[in-house]
Amino acid sequence: MPPVRGRLTHGAPLAPLVWFKSGGAAEWLFEPADVADLETFLYALDPSVPVMGLGLGSNMIVRDGGVPGVVVRLGKAFAKVERLDDTTLKCGGGAPGILVTSQARDAGIGGLEFMRSIPGTVGGFVRMNGGAYGREVKDVLVEAEVVLRSGETRTLALGDLGYTYRHSGLPDGAIVVSATFRGHPEEPAVVQAEMDRIAAAREESQPLRSKTGGSTFKNPEGHKAWQLVDKAGCRGLRRGDAQVSEKHCNFLLNLGDATSADIEGLGEEVRAKVKADSGVTLEWEIQRVGVSA
Known part of the structure; x- marks a missing residue:
């Protein structure tokens, strides 16, 4: 394995990291220190070694024999949310939906409330065109920054992602390190009320x-x-x-x-x-x- 500044663990159990609490280990689990660490590692990694991103593990079955190659998990360095203007947030790939929606509420931005109900991170939302309650990522995404399997970083506009229902055209091994979402101006109290409505609907209908x-x-x-x-x-x-x-x-x-x-x-x-x-x-x-x- 190439040298890293983050954490690289051999034979890391994945069951504790996924919601089903089952499955085998990652051959290697890499938690990069920052984007540059991820770029350098992937550039130096043997191209034959498979790479997979892991968010909160909510929409995943890890099979019992484990995952060969490298599993990349983005930590706190990738969980920042930055307000760009009155309607736009830039969110790290490791930011959970609950953080994104809280920041949107505080900034007076509506239209992102549905992310509150998806138990995952921005990276997973972008890859899977995550959605709920009538909206999905393609409705609010401006662009995404991804590190390709080659180690090259590329910014992809909405039209580059080939979105269909719960699917994107992102290539295998690509890791989403940030995404920019655009909503609309809204009173924080209105945003909170919509999030409360969604939370109540989930509580009533799903085994949370x-x-x-x-x-x-x-x-x-x-x-x-x-x-x-x-x-x-x-x-x-x-x-x-x-x-x-x-x-x-x-x-x-x-x-x-x-x-x-x-x-x-x-x-x-x-x-x-x-x-x-x-x-x-x-x-x-x-x-x-x-x-x-």
């Missing part, structure tokens, strides 16, 4: 205090994934300690000691039952990374 990965499947055209799962008789379905949530059928839960194989296998069983029941093929929204044990 569970070991879960968020929405499991993408909503197919003309359908809601949870309704298809429920109609196929999968509410509460179990495989070991993995369970389809009884509160929200598009969430999978780790009730205790589920392996990632249990969780992913349960998801595949749900997909098969939905296909047999309705003819619809559900697509995974949760990222599944690494190798099986």
Whole structure:
């Protein structure tokens, strides 16, 4: 491995870093000191070594055999939020949604409230075109700064990202180090009220205090994934300690000691039952990374 100024750990367990609390280790976990440290490391790293970014681990299954290559996790140095003007914030790739929305509220910027409900970081939002409650990243993104697998830093405008539903055209190994979002002028009290409304809706409908990965499947055209799962008789379905949530059928839960194989296998069983029941093929929204044990 090339020398670093940040922290580079061999065989780092990833289960503590992801919401499902399951899965294997990273061959290498790199927490860069700053953008220059990340650039230098990736430039010097053997091009054959795979690289993957990790945010808060909320939308991810890490398979039990772990993740080969390098997992990059952005720390506090990448979690700053800066106000550029009356409607625009520049946010570090490691900044969580709750920080972005709090800063937007304090700055009198509306339109970013939906990020409050996504349990992830800016880097993940940008890569996955994260969204909720009728809005998504493509509606507010101006540009993103990314460090490519080659170590080159590039600024990409909205049109460069090839956004579709929960997907971007970012190349493998690219790490989002910052993003600029633009909202609209709004009274802080109005922004707070909208965030409170979203928080209440999540509390009512989602299993928030569970070991879960968020929405499991993408909503197919003309359908809601949870309704298809429920109609196929999968509410509460179990495989070991993995369970389809009884509160929200598009969430999978780790009730205790589920392996990632249990969780992913349960998801595949749900997909098969939905296909047999309705003819619809559900697509995974949760990222599944690494190798099986």
